[in-house]
Amino acid sequence: MPAPWFPLLASSVTSPLDPASPQAGQVSGVFILTGAVMTVILALVCFWIGYILLRFRGRPGDADPTPVYGNKKLEYTWTFLPLAIVTWFAILGAQVTISARPKTAAGQRPDVVVIGHQWWWEIHYPASGVVTANEVHVPVGRPILVSLQAADVIHDFWVPQLGPKHDMIPGDVNLDLNHIWLEPREPAVYDGACAEFCGNSHAWMRIRVVAQTQADFDAWQRTLGQPLAAPSTAAAEVGMKAFETNTCRNCHALAGLPAATANVGPDLTNLGDRSTLGAGVLPNSKENLAKWLADPQRYKPGCYMPDFHLSAADLQGLTEYLWRKSGEGLPLQGAAPPPMVPGGVPSATPWPMQPSGPPSDPSPTPAAPPSSVVGSPAAPPSTSPAPAPPSAAPGGSR
Numbered sequence: 001m002p003a004p005w006f007p008l009l010a011s012s013v014t015s016p017l018d019p020a021s022p023q024a025g026q027v028s029g030v031f032i033l034t035g036a037v038m039t040v041i042l043a044l045v046c047f048w049i050g051y052i053l054l055r056f057r058g059r060p061g062d063a064d065p066t067p068v069y070g071n072k073k074l075e076y077t078w079t080f081l082p083l084a085i086v087t088w089f090a091i092l093g094a095q096v097t098i099s100a101r102p103k104t105a106a107g108q109r110p111d112v113v114v115i116g117h118q119w120w121w122e123i124h125y126p127a128s129g130v131v132t133a134n135e136v137h138v139p140v141g142r143p144i145l146v147s148l149q150a151a152d153v154i155h156d157f158w159v160p161q162l163g164p165k166h167d168m169i170p171g172d173v174n175l176d177l178n179h180i181w182l183e184p185r186e187p188a189v190y191d192g193a194c195a196e197f198c199g200n201s202h203a204w205m206r207i208r209v210v211a212q213t214q215a216d217f218d219a220w221q222r223t224l225g226q227p228l229a230a231p232s233t234a235a236a237e238v239g240m241k242a243f244e245t246n247t248c249r250n251c252h253a254l255a256g257l258p259a260a261t262a263n264v265g266p267d268l269t270n271l272g273d274r275s276t277l278g279a280g281v282l283p284n285s286k287e288n289l290a291k292w293l294a295d296p297q298r299y300k301p302g303c304y305m306p307d308f309h310l311s312a313a314d315l316q317g318l319t320e321y322l323w324r325k326s327g328e329g330l331p332l333q334g335a336a337p338p339p340m341v342p343g344g345v346p347s348a349t350p351w352p353m354q355p356s357g358p359p360s361d362p363s364p365t366p367a368a369p370p371s372s373v374v375g376s377p378a379a380p381p382s383t384s385p386a387p388a389p390p391s392a393a394p395g396g397s398r
């Protein structure tokens with residue numbers, strides 16, 4: 001359903017009335033049924049009002065009509081008939097709410113953990129330890145259990161073609177309450193968005209579900225599990241230095257770069273494998289990456305990535321260093337891919353996870369050039385705020 005006013009994702013604007021999974025099918029089924037019943041009622045009401053207006057209209061010289069009171073039959077009908085219909089709708093809705101989101105088994109682990117941040121999505125695969133952002137890859141053919149969490153404020157996971165929406169509540173990692181099942185029928189790309197107003201860039205908190213065959217999904221996981229190699233070009237070398245000296249690592253993880261493990265911003269390993277930047281704000285390309293790094297606030301006002309006023313050389317270097325598709329650009333380091341036995345490997349990510357809070361200070365801290373601290377051991381990079389226990393979560397004075 002292309003919509004010209006929605007330029008970036010125009011080719012793939014999705015509708016809940018175009019379900020692509022059993023769960024979404026149930027939701028759209030109840031929506032269409034209730035919509036049809038209400039349309040019939042609306043048509044009847046409009047017809048009767050029109051008929052009565054015409055048939056009983058006043059003519060010049062008519063006497064005043066006699067008022068009619070106390071028609072018990074009519075009053076019972078217009079009280080209990082609507083009540084029955086509304087009750088029926090409520091039961092239908094409750095049934096679908098329950099059946100489209102089956103309970104998890106005792107001790108079950110999620111296949112995917114999605115953590116809402118202002119204004120992007122952190123995505124973990126506990127079995128393999130793979131981390132990515134803004135694009136959930138899932139294999140087709142079986143229901144995928146997704147744990148929903150939030151790092152700062154309430155967000156809401158909604159991919160209309162794949163099922164009901166569900167809130168993500170900060171500090172609440174209870175899998176049984178906060179999960180959703182993704183079960184796309186066909187390999188395809190399904191778009192969604194945060195459906196709970198969560199701050200100024202809420203409208204640019206898009207999410208994508210990329211459904212793949214099991215073989216493609218496994219290949220994707222193996223690619224993402226690979227840490228990046230050391231830079232091999234002069235420009236990328238400059239980029240790596242710029243990454244170190246501009247506090248990028250205080251907010252971003254980058255596999256292959258020691259101690260770059262923060263999750264205030266998206267994991268930047270294999271950044272080029274994602275289709276958008278800034279959770280949907282720009283299509284991903286090398287040119288757009290350079291634009292984003294030059295001034296993130298221009299594209300996503302209010303986002304927690306500061307403008308670093310990078311020099312032209314640093315900008316080019318960082319673009320060179322960060323942007324690559326799997327198998328392209330810099331060679332991958334020879335680390336063994338993570339084992340991908342479905343459901344059966346030891347978890348690389350501790351579960352349950354505790355998402356960290358928002359960045360305490362989104363402004364760039366001045367970075368000391370590495371050469372200035374002669375003789376003293378390099379100071380450990382300050383990392384993202386420590387994982388907060390639920391009671392210390394934002395607004396924790398409950």
Ligand SMILES: [Cu+2]
Pocket residue numbers: 116117118119154155156194195196197198202205
């Ligand atoms: Cu949100």
